[in-house]
Amino acid sequence: MTKETPTAIKADQMFINFGPQHPSTHGVLRIALTVEGEVVIKGDPDVGFLHRGMEKLFEARTYSQGLILTDRLDYISATHNNLGYCLAVEKLAGIQAPLRAQYIRVLASELNRIASHLVFFGTFAVDMGAFTPFLYAFREREMIMDLFEMLCGGRLLHSYVRVGGVSADLPAGWTEKCREFLKFFKPMLKDYDTLLSGNPIFRSRTGGVGVISADRAVSWGLSGPVLRASGVNYDVRKADPYCVYAKMNFTVPLGKNGDCFDRYYCRMLEMGQSVEIAFQCLDALAGAELTPGEVMAKGVSKMLKAPAGQAYAHMEASRGDLGFFAVSDGGLNPYRMHVRGPSFINVAILQEILVGCKIADVVAILGSLDIVLGEVDR
Amino acid sequence: MTADEILAKLQASFPGLVKSEAPVKEYPTWTVPAESVRVVFERLRSKFSFDYLDVVTATDWSGPINPKGYPQSPAVAAGAAAAPSATAKDIFEVVYLVTALSTGMRLCLRCEIPRKEGASVPSLYGIFMAADWQEREVYDMFGIHFEGHPNLKRILTMETQQGYPLRKDYEHLPDKFD
Amino acid sequence: MTEEILQPDISGPVFNHANGRLLMPETRYWPTDMWKSPWSLPTYRRGAAVLAGLITGGAAAAWFLGEIGPRLAPVYSFIEAYALAYGVPAVLIQIFWTFIKGGILLLAPLVNALFAVWWERKISAHIQSRMGPMYVGWWHGVLQTVADGIKLFLKEDIVPDCADKIVHWLAPVVVVIPAILVFAPVPFGNELVFADIDIGTVYVFAVGGVSVMGIIMAGWSSGNKFSLLGGLRSAAQLVSYELPRTFAVLPVVMLAGTLNIAEIAGFQAGYWGGIIPRWFIFYPVVGQVAFIVFLIASVAETNRVPFDIPEAESELVAGFNTEYSGMKFALFFLSEFAYVLLSCLLMAAVFFGGGAAPLPFLEFLPSWAWFLSKVLILMFCFLWFRWTFPRFRVDRLMDFNWKFLLPVSLLNIAAGGILIWLLS
Numbered sequence: 009m010t011k012e013t014p015t016a017i018k019a020d021q022m023f024i025n026f027g028p029q030h031p032s033t034h035g036v037l038r039i040a041l042t043v044e045g046e047v048v049i050k051g052d053p054d055v056g057f058l059h060r061g062m063e064k065l066f067e068a069r070t071y072s073q074g075l076i077l078t079d080r081l082d083y084i085s086a087t088h089n090n091l092g093y094c095l096a097v098e099k100l101a102g103i104q105a106p107l108r109a110q111y112i113r114v115l116a117s118e119l120n121r122i123a124s125h126l127v128f129f130g131t132f133a134v135d136m137g138a139f140t141p142f143l144y145a146f147r148e149r150e151m152i153m154d155l156f157e158m159l160c161g162g163r164l165l166h167s168y169v170r171v172g173g174v175s176a177d178l179p180a181g182w183t184e185k186c187r188e189f190l191k192f193f194k195p196m197l198k199d200y201d202t203l204l205s206g207n208p209i210f211r212s213r214t215g216g217v218g219v220i221s222a223d224r225a226v227s228w229g230l231s232g233p234v235l236r237a238s239g240v241n242y243d244v245r246k247a248d249p250y251c252v253y254a255k256m257n258f259t260v261p262l263g264k265n266g267d268c269f270d271r272y273y274c275r276m277l278e279m280g281q282s283v284e285i286a287f288q289c290l291d292a293l294a295g296a297e298l299t300p301g302e303v304m305a306k307g308v309s310k311m312l313k314a315p316a317g318q319a320y321a322h323m324e325a326s327r328g329d330l331g332f333f334a335v336s337d338g339g340l341n342p343y344r345m346h347v348r349g350p351s352f353i354n355v356a357i358l359q360e361i362l363v364g365c366k367i368a369d370v371v372a373i374l375g376s377l378d379i380v381l382g383e384v385d386r
Numbered sequence: 387m388t389a390d391e392i393l394a395k396l397q398a399s400f401p402g403l404v405k406s407e408a409p410v411k412e413y414p415t416w417t418v419p420a421e422s423v424r425v426v427f428e429r430l431r432s433k434f435s436f437d438y439l440d441v442v443t444a445t446d447w448s449g450p451i452n453p454k455g456y457p458q459s460p461a462v463a464a465g466a467a468a469a470p471s472a473t474a475k476d477i478f479e480v481v482y483l484v485t486a487l488s489t490g491m492r493l494c495l496r497c498e499i500p501r502k503e504g505a506s507v508p509s510l511y512g513i514f515m516a517a518d519w520q521e522r523e524v525y526d527m528f529g530i531h532f533e534g535h536p537n538l539k540r541i542l543t544m545e546t547q548q549g550y551p552l553r554k555d556y557e558h559l560p561d562k563f564d
Numbered sequence: 565m566t567e568e569i570l571q572p573d574i575s576g577p578v579f580n581h582a583n584g585r586l587l588m589p590e591t592r593y594w595p596t597d598m599w600k601s602p603w604s605l606p607t608y609r610r611g612a613a614v615l616a617g618l619i620t621g622g623a624a625a626a627w628f629l630g631e632i633g634p635r636l637a638p639v640y641s642f643i644e645a646y647a648l649a650y651g652v653p654a655v656l657i658q659i660f661w662t663f664i665k666g667g668i669l670l671l672a673p674l675v676n677a678l679f680a681v682w683w684e685r686k687i688s689a690h691i692q693s694r695m696g697p698m699y700v701g702w703w704h705g706v707l708q709t710v711a712d713g714i715k716l717f718l719k720e721d722i723v724p725d726c727a728d729k730i731v732h733w734l735a736p737v738v739v740v741i742p743a744i745l746v747f748a749p750v751p752f753g754n755e756l757v758f759a760d761i762d763i764g765t766v767y768v769f770a771v772g773g774v775s776v777m778g779i780i781m782a783g784w785s786s787g788n789k790f791s792l793l794g795g796l797r798s799a800a801q802l803v804s805y806e807l808p809r810t811f812a813v814l815p816v817v818m819l820a821g822t823l824n825i826a827e828i829a830g831f832q833a834g835y836w837g838g839i840i841p842r843w844f845i846f847y848p849v850v851g852q853v854a855f856i857v858f859l860i861a862s863v864a865e866t867n868r869v870p871f872d873i874p875e876a877e878s879e880l881v882a883g884f885n886t887e888y889s890g891m892k893f894a895l896f897f898l899s900e901f902a903y904v905l906l907s908c909l910l911m912a913a914v915f916f917g918g919g920a921a922p923l924p925f926l927e928f929l930p931s932w933a934w935f936l937s938k939v940l941i942l943m944f945c946f947l948w949f950r951w952t953f954p955r956f957r958v959d960r961l962m963d964f965n966w967k968f969l970l971p972v973s974l975l976n977i978a979a980g981g982i983l984i985w986l987l988s
Contacts, residue, residue, distance in 0.1 A: 024789050046793075046958055056542040063527070063552055075474025099411050135878045137869055137955025143626045143692035194504075203952075209870055226437050226487060242438070242487050282555040312412060320441070320483060320494070329606035333481065335445055346443040346550075354517040367793070368957045371878050 020044060024367075028057050031056060032135045032371045039374075043313040043367060051362030051370065053355055058385035066345035071097050071171055071312040074342065080166035081347060082383040085124040087116045088164075088325035089383075090169035095250055095321035096332035097342075101314040103305050106157055109173035115289035116159065116168055117323075119186075122193070123152040123327035125275045125282075128378045132272060133204055135375035136213050141204050148196055151189045158182050172308030177301050183286040183290055190283050190290075195291065197371030198279055205273065214269035218361050218373035228357045231350045232328025233278060234377055237263030237270035239375045244324040252292075256285050268376035275378070288382040313340055327351050349383040389414040389493040392434050400426060406496060413483070413494040420499050423482075424534075426507040427495075430484065431513055436493070439514035440483040442521055444528045448501055448554045450475040453545055476501045482510075499530070506531035509538075527552035568779050626933035633755030633932075637671035671760045672747055673902035680901045681709045684947050691951045719890035726787035727887060735785060736888065736895035739778030743899035744908075746771045750909050752824040753919045753932030764825040765817060768910065769810050772865070775899060776802045779874065779884050782896070786887035794883025797958055798874030801864060804965045805871075811973035812854045815980025816914050825910070829918025834981060843917035850983050853976045855915045857969055862907035863949060866900060866967070870953035873961060904946055905939070912938035 024041040027033035042050040062081065066074045078089040083354035091113055098105065105113070122209040130145035150205040158179055161170040168175055204210055220230070225238040235242055243260040245253040261277035263270030292298065314336040322331035328350025354377050362370060390405070402419035403426065404451045409415035418426050429497045430436040480497040509532035510517035513522045521532040522541040529550035532538055540547060549556050640661065647657050682697070686704065689696025697705030723732055749764030751757040761767060776799060783795015817823055820831040834842045845851045849853045864871035875883030898916060916938045920932025956964070 022789060031881060056540075056544075059542040060768065061551060064556075107764070116536045137876065137878060138690050138953060139688075140951050143694060147693055180412050207932070207954060209956055211959055213954060213957055224515070228518075229514065229520075240487065244854075247487075247490055248492075317408060317411065320413060322440070329440070330440060331483075333441060333443055333483075344445045346441065348441045348443075352519065352523075353516055359516075359764065360515075366957060366959065368873075368879050 013090070017272045018044075021049060024311070025334065026051075026074055026370060033374065034131060034379060035382055035384075037324075037355070037374075037379070037384070039362070039370065041362075041370065046366045046368075048362050048365050048367065048370060051358060052147065053358040055069050055352070055381070056128065058381045060386065062386040063345055063347065066342050068341060070310075070312050070340050071101075071314065074345065075170065076167055078384055079167055081386060082124075082325060082327060082330070082350065082351065083164060084379045084380050085117075085125050085166065085326045086166045087120040087156075087168055088124075088323065088330060090167060091117055091251075092321065092330045092332050094169050094171050095313070095323060096315065096319055096334040096345075099319040099321045100317060100336050101171075101312060103172050103308055105173045105251075105305050106302050107252070107320065108177075108293070109303040109305075111289050111292050111298065112174050112178065113169055114251050114253060114256070114305060115286055115293070116156075116166070116174070116228065117291070118286045119155060120166075121282045121326045122279050122286075123149045125279050126152075128326075128375075129200060129272075130379060132375040132378070135371045136204075136210055136272065138204060138207075138210070141200065142201065144196075144203065148193055151192070155182070155186055155189060158185065160313050169262045170304070171312060173304035177303045178293070182356075183293065186286070187290060190286055191384045194280070194283050198330045200276065205276065213368070213372055214272060214376070215267055216265070217268045218376060219265060219267045220357065220361060224357075224360070225266065228360070229353045230328070230357060231326070231353065232326070233274040234328065234354050236260065238266035242329075244322055244329055248322065250321070250323050252289075255292075257289055258285050268372050269381055271376040271378075311340060313338070314342075324369050325350060327380065327383070328354060343369055347383075347384060347386055351377075351379040351381075351383040352386070355379045355384055389491045390469065392430070392491075393450060393493065396426060396429060399429075409492045410481075410483075412493055413493040416498045417498065420497050420507045423495075423497050424510065424513070425503065427484070427510055427513050432470075434486065435493070436484045436486045436489050438485040438487050439510065439520075440485055442479050442490075442517055442524060443512070444524050444530055444552075445479045446501065446528060446552065446554045447475040447477050447479055478505055478528060478531065480507050480524070495553070503529070504531060505529070506533050508533050509535035511535045526550070529553065538539040571591045589869070590971050605734050613673075622681070623929060626929050629930065631754065631932070633753060634902045637755075646683035652805075662716045666759055669747055670739055672745060672752075673744055673898060673905065676905040677708045677898045677901040680711070680904065680943065681712070681897070682706060683943075684950075687947045688951045691948075707878050711924040713894065716894040718872040718888055721890045721892060722885050722887075724787050728785040728787070731785035732782050732887075733892075735778045737778070738781060738894045739775050740899045742771045742774040742778075746906055747902075747909075749825055751829055751913055751935070752909070753930065753935045757826050759826065760826055765813060765823045768825070768906070769806065772903065772906065773802070773806055775903070778899075782888065783874075783884035786884070788877065788887050790880040790882075791884050794874045794876075794880045795868075795884070797876075797880075798867065798884060801867075801871065801873060801960075801961060804962060805864040805969075808969040808973040809865060811970070811977060812858035812861065813910075813914060815850050815854050815976050815983070817979050818977075818984060819844070820849070825913050826918070827922075829913040832917035833920050835924055838842065841920060841922055843915065843920070845915045848982065850976055850979045851915065853972065853979070855911070857973045857976065858911060858915070859945070860969060862911070863946065864961075866903045866907060866946070868900075868946060869906070869933045869950040870956050871961060872955060875931045876955055878955075883935060895919055904943060908939040909935075916942075974983065 018179065021042055021044045024043055026039040026041045028036040028038045033039070036058065040050055040052040040054060060080070062077055064301075065077055069077070074091060075093055078093040079086040081089045107163040126145040126149040130142035133139070133141035156166055156168070157163050158360040159182065160166050160175055162168070220238050221232070222238045222240050225235050226240060231242070239262055241260060241262055244250070245256075246260055258281045261281065263272050263274050316336055316338040318333070318335045320331060320333045322329050324330075330350055331348035332346075333346035333348065334342050358374070358377070361373060365373065393403060393405070393414065398446045400418070400422045402422055402522055404417050406415040406417050428479050475496045480499065482495045482497070483492065484495065485492045497507055498555060499507055507530060509521055511521065511532070518535075518537070519541060522538060524530055525532060525538050526542050527550055539545070543551065548559055589698055622714075648654065682705065685708065686696045697707060697708035700711045701707030723729060746768055748759040749757065749761050749767050779798045779802070780795045783791045783793075783798065786792070816828060820828045822828060822831070832841070832843045836842055840846055845855050867874050875885060880886070885893055888896060912935055919935045921927045921934055943970065
């Protein structure tokens with residue numbers, strides 16, 4: 009967080025503080041824009057307005073207390089953060105979660121991915137000036153929230169995935185409701201396409217805007233749909249499978265041009281794949297080989313003590329490659345916990361791709377990166 | 387060729403490169419001296435297609451904290467200074483995790499530098515653009531300077547911030563925001 | 565250390581306060597009803613019945629009232645005769661009568677804004693599967709706009725420190741006065757027109773164009789960079805779209821041979837073959853092209869989605885009216901809806917035959933009722949666009965105007981000439 013002062017501005021240029029209070033910065037991001045008329049000469053993203061010192065807070069909490077903090081990282085997809093944290097701690101402490109818990113984890117994280125991408129779909133449409141898709145997306149997201157409320161009592165911040173498993177087994181009647189939702193949701197994706205994806209105005213706003221080439225995307229360390237839209241086939245679920253993703257049958261949608269539309273459409277296709285994975289999980293959970301109720305590893309204490317060592321676990325969150333780097337010195341608290349927030353790394357590329365675009369494109373590019381400031385600032 | 391073999395090959399040119407005793411779990415972990423960080427990564431990227439920089443972070447190994455104002459863990463007796471852990475050393479450990487997207491190989495490189503004001507390692511800016519903000523964050527949190535970084539400023543905390551928060555000896559001075 | 569093992573509780577009651585987990589109650593709304601056909605749902609059936617009732621009731625009321633223009637004429641002659649009998653000069657009566665008519669005319673944009681804001685909110689809500697305002701007023705929040713208006717009246721009027729105070733004060737005035745004046749030559753039905761002037765079309769476009777000044781003033785004087793950008797965008801957009809909009813009307817003017825809007829509407833009376841109305845929209849090719857160009861340019865002129873770049877919320881916060889609050893903001897709002905009404909009135913008069921009935925046997929309804937229903941249908945289109953489309957980008961907007969709309973409208977004038985030659 010630094011004071012960017014409008015130095016070296018020519019007479020026909022203008023300095024604009026785009027944020028931190030602006031309708032379309034999705035939180036408290038500030039972009040120091042230098043514009044010439046409508047054309048951006050220089051754009052410098054400035055983060056840190058939501059910095060809560062998470063990594064320091066982890067050091068003063070036990071492993072199970074730290075889980076609550078992870079909800080607040082990327083608050084749109086809380087289950088992904090829980091899962092990433094638990095994977096790291098489990099790796100550090102050498103805990104193996106039961107198979108049933110792993111299926112439930114995959115199921116919950118795919119549902120959460122759909123919810124998160126729905127938020128993206130809605131807010132991106134609002135950025136483009138279309139307000140209606142927002143409420144369509146939130147209508148469906150509301151159902152996922154209800155499902156999570158049944159599952160763990162929380163709607164936004166779940167803390168459902170715990171170190172060693174999940175907090176509780178699926179309640180009675182949940183799988184039916186979940187199937188009902190998934191069956192309802194699948195045709196809705198076509199609805200979204202007719203409403204927004206096929207709209208010529210929308211295509212002209214997003215196609216060819218904010219192009220990121222594949223090698224730039226890799227060099228900037230982008231991840232998730234932002235990376236895959238540039239045609240780089242890197243999905244942690246496939247490249248470094250965790251939980252039971254190795255058993256799942258799904259494809260990774262790839263883009264071609266790396267423009268805003270590809271980033272948008274990658275996420276739309278990913279939602280379809282998430283539905284497929286969720287169905288597979290539900291089928292597996294109905295199978296006989298998974299004992300109902302066995303969702304927590306035996307002997308995992310609330311006062312968990314991990315042996316001294318270091319571990320890094322990463323997973324495919326809805327915004328990209330979410331990693332937790334955990335260091336233990338044998339005590340009750342993590343000695344050090346570093347969060348590799350995909351939003352933090354994705355948003356850095358703004359300084360390169362904003363140059364030369366229009367002010368309206370700033371909104372499109374920022375929306376298509378789909379950042380959550382809770383994760384950027386930590 | 388596994389990541390360990392690649393690094394063993396590199397060891398011929400960089401004798402300071404040694405395999406780490408306590409690795410990051412499931413990662414081939416090697417320790418690299420500060421002066422050859424940049425060259426090693428350049429070689430890894432250009433010759434061995436390690437093109438994706440996952441993480442740049444650091445650990446302050448000077449001992450466990452006894453934070454004021456935070457709930458104390460029962461392991462630390464109330465009010466008592468934390469016992470220096472067996473792992474306590476007076477070093478910063480800069481950790482790099484890097485991936486080769488084409489082969490799926492991952493490895494971890496560590497760089498241990500003496501823990502002092504103005505501790506510095508070479509920047510990876512230019513080899514990996516992903517290093518830009520991650521190095522700024524490490525500088526912000528640990529005060530480790532990255533030589534050759536063009537824009538090494540605080541990123542998450544205020545520019546008026548005193549001290550480096552993730553150092554183990556950091557003490558928060560109350561300011562107008564408290 | 566294994567003193568407490570987390571054991572999941574799966575044998576609890578349906579709603580367990582201890583862990584907060586909830587079993588989905590059947591009363592909670594899940595939109596899975598959408599699988600069913602809309603007509604199998606009682607809400608849709610009831611809505612259709614209410615709509616049919618409203619249309620029938622409105623038609624009956626209109627039939628009962630009859631033509632308003634001819635009914636008012638005897639009132640005027642009575643007042644005139646009475647006043648003349650008491651020796652009031654005729655000029656004074658004229659002036660008095662003009663003031664009364666002006667007062668009635670002033671009501672048009674005000675009542676329109678009250679109604680259109682409510683209607684827009686209801687339509688947007690139903691497009692977005694919401695309810696919209698439901699509480700204020702007796703029925704479906706009909707008085708919501710009145711409540712909002714009172715709120716806007718009571719709000720503090722904030723003028724930014726760095727604003728140019730006089731221009732900042734003047735801008736809403738400059739915007740709203742033309743928005744009211746512009747209704748003078750526009751007919752609301754047969755013989756229902758304030759000033760039946762011969763150059764009505766020119767007057768409407770000329771006076772309507774003045775409002776751009778106010779928007780630029782608002783953008784410039786606010787001392788806000790977003791406002792400034794909004795003002796500049798608005799200037800570029802409104803000046804550009806003025807051209808195809810005017811050119812789109814020219815074929816009609818050429819065919820009708822008059823610039824008087826009421827006469828243009830009257831020109832379209834009658835039916836081809838006793839069934840197809842002689843509205844200008846039904847003239848082959850020329851009519852449809854002119855209407856579409858006029859419709860697009862009108863949406864752009866009124867700063868509405870997909871052409872709302874001057875106040876693009878996601879880019880410029882609120883554009884030129886970012887720094888306006890209270891009644892000044894309401895005036896911008898009023899003028900926006902006044903221009904929407906004006907565009908719909910013009911389209912109804914110029915392309916849809918004004919007060920003419922669409923089919924011969926429907927002529928028992930008075931002309932103002934047909935005029936009103938055409939205006940409402942067109943206004944619905946405006947709202948429908950707004951809640952369906954994303955926003956254009958500013959340079960694409962200009963390209964669309966100068967590279968597509970303008971050439972098309974120019975070609976259409978030539979086509980109109982050929983049509984006249986063919987018809988003669």
